[in-house]
Amino acid sequence: MSKASSPSTLSIPNEIGGVRMTKQRKEVYRLLLEKKDHPTAHDIFISLQERMPSISLATVYNCLETLVEHEVLQQVNFDREPSRYCANLKEHGHFLDEKTGKIQDVAFKKDVNIKDLFDLPEDTIIENLDITIRGILPNNSTH
Amino acid sequence: MSKASSPSTLSIPNEIGGVRMTKQRKEVYRLLLEKKDHPTAHDIFISLQERMPSISLATVYNCLETLVEHEVLQQVNFDREPSRYCANLKEHGHFLDEKTGKIQDVAFKKDVNIKDLFDLPEDTIIENLDITIRGILPNNSTH
DNA sequence: AGCTATATTTAGAATAATTCTAAATACAAA
DNA sequence: TTTGTATTTAGAATTATTCTAAATATAGCT
Known part of the structure; x- marks a missing residue:
């Protein structure tokens, strides 16, 4: 069989x-x-x-x-x-909507390289970057 | 007395x-x-x-x-x-050096408004933003 | 100062997410 | 098939944190 x-x-x-x-x-x-x-x-x-x-x-x-x-x-x-x-492997952050309790992925704006924005010594190796946001989405928005 | x-x-x-x-x-x-x-x-x-x-x-x-x-x-x-x-109330992220295990504050580069970089609907209210980075600082650096 | 209501501290018990343990099962390679 | 390794499983153990209830401290009155 x-x-x-x-x-x-x-x-x-x-x-x-x-x-x-x-x-x-x-x-x-x-x-x-x-x-x-x-x-x-x-x-x-x-x-x-x-x-x-x-x-x-x-x-x-x-x-x-x-x-x-x-x-x-x-x-x-x-x-x-x-x-x-989550199974989304693209670089992204997470947003927790305090109104609904729901978490969703948040992409970075086009052309933003988030790793370049920190005041770190040259040659610092960034292995992992976690970004979490708590907030409230506008009423009409399901994103 | x-x-x-x-x-x-x-x-x-x-x-x-x-x-x-x-x-x-x-x-x-x-x-x-x-x-x-x-x-x-x-x-x-x-x-x-x-x-x-x-x-x-x-x-x-x-x-x-x-x-x-x-x-x-x-x-x-x-x-x-x-x-x-931590008692540092300025907006900042945290960096964990995987070599030393030490955590330090990381400021954002001048003129960067981190909240503007996310692809979120207009009028989204960001209550709180957490940024944590794991990585390795260059040898000579104590930051 | 004393009195009273409220806030805070304290020790220890309870909770809850996660990890560990050891036995059972599945799998891969010979 | 056999044999060794990897994985799954149930339940116990761990551990950071929260809860509970009694004791203490404090603030606002008189």
């Missing part, structure tokens, strides 16, 4: 960025490709249980850790709230 | 930004004015015990919370590491 990919893992390759994509890692990754609302590990755990009742929270944490380490996902932290995750 | 300020609380007013500055709050604030290395609540607790053996960790947390709420201090978070605190 040939084993076809289940719809849930369709089109996600068996290796990304040097990580072996196990069933669980595929499910975590797929969810984050689909849901752009920056879920927490717990959110992801709850969502995945429908398709994968056997998955454990520790596995969700393990998968997220691996995928972040291998730069397949980004971890997003607002203060000390539970970490959130 | 007139009660003179002890040296430890010298020159810190009895109220800042609408907060009553108790002995404990003064000590916490004074420490952060002196030590610019972004200590954690626990670091602060350990340091203060020399001058104030009776202070409790819960009090340090309480003081920090109050002073942050009243915008006397800033809370600094790198990922989900323990929160750090």
Whole structure:
């Protein structure tokens, strides 16, 4: 019997960025490709249980850790709230709308190289840059 | 008997930004004015015990919370590491040198208005902007 | 100064996100 | 298949932080 990919893992390759994509890692990754609302590990755990009742929270944490380490996902932290995750690998910031509680990606304006704006010594190597914004979007805006 | 300020609380007013500055709050604030290395609540607790053996960790947390709420201090978070605190209220980012583990303030280059660089709808209100950078400073640099 | 109401401090317990442990399972290579 | 390694799993452990409730301090009265 040939084993076809289940719809849930369709089109996600068996290796990304040097990580072996196990069933669980595929499910975590797929969810984050689909849901752009920056879920927490717990959110992801709850969502995945429908398709994968056997998955454990520790596995969700393990998968997220691996995928972040291998730069397949980004971890997003607002203060000390539970970490959130996103599959958008473009350089971007995160905006938390205090009215709705929703988090969204924020791109930088065209031609802005954000790394050039800091008063740092020449030859400083920037490995990672986190930008988080709290604020309120105008009423009409869904962005 | 007139009660003179002890040296430890010298020159810190009895109220800042609408907060009553108790002995404990003064000590916490004074420490952060002196030590610019972004200590954690626990670091602060350990340091203060020399001058104030009776202070409790819960009090340090309480003081920090109050002073942050009243915008006397800033809370600094790198990922989900323990929160750090600083008394620098100018708009600035934070740089963690991965070689030394030290955190330092980073100013923005002159004439840069960081809030103008994001691709956000007009009339978006930015309440708070956190910028944290991980990287490596050049060898000769203490900044 | 004393009295009273409120605010703050304190020790210790509780919470909650995350990590660890060790056993079970899956997988890959020989 | 067998054998070694990687991964998953459940549950325990960890740890920064918050909560609780009692004790103490302070401010505003009289």
